[in-house]
Structure formats: structure tokens, C-alpha cells
Amino acid sequence: MPTRGHLSGNARKFAFMYIAERDGNRCLLCPKDAPITALELEHVDNNTNNNHPTNLRLLCRRHNLEMRKLSIVDKRKLYLKHGRRIMRER
Numbered sequence: 001m002p003t004r005g006h007l008s009g010n011a012r013k014f015a016f017m018y019i020a021e022r023d024g025n026r027c028l029l030c031p032k033d034a035p036i037t038a039l040e041l042e043h044v045d046n047n048t049n050n051n052h053p054t055n056l057r058l059l060c061r062r063h064n065l066e067m068r069k070l071s072i073v074d075k076r077k078l079y080l081k082h083g084r085r086i087m088r089e090r
Contacts, residue, residue: 027058
């Protein structure tokens with residue numbers, strides 16, 4: 001999977017499937033019992049050319065739009081907080 005530059009259709013589909021499996025096919029920020037909604041790939045560092053799996057998270061549209069307003073530092077803190085909750089739920 002390319003990690004730099006915009007992803008082509010097939011590469012984007014593969015990246016989405018990989019991240020969805022890794023993240024449990026659900027938004028990382030929604031509660032466990034939240035209904036499943038349409039999911040999107042979010043770039044932690046806000047750089048859409050950085051498609052490394054460590055920079056991609058699966059979020060619902062609402063959370064993806066909210067994350068765009070946060071700094072990278074604030075995003076990472078939020079992901080660490082929610083990451084611990086997610087690991088307890090699984």
C-alpha cells in the first residue's frame with residue numbers, strides 16, 4: 001500500500017478495508033453500543049498525502065468533521081484516551 005500521495009481507487013479501497021478490520025469496523029470515538037453508520041478514513045496529522053496506516057483512523061462522518069478542527073497534539077491525546085477505552089471494551 002502506498003504511504004505517500006493520494007490513493008487510487010483500488011489502493012484506497014484496500015486501505016479502508018485494512019483500517020476497518022484493524023479498528024473493528026466502527027468509529028473509534030463512538031460508544032460501543034452506538035449504531036453503525038457510514039465510516040470514513042481520517043488522517044491524524046491532517047496530511048492527506050500521508051496514508052501510512054499509523055496515520056489513518058476510522059471515524060463516523062460527525063467525528064471526522066469534528067477532528068478537522070483539532071490540532072494534531074489534541075487529536076493524539078484524544079486517540080490515546082479513547083484507545084484505552086476501546087481496548088477495555090474488546
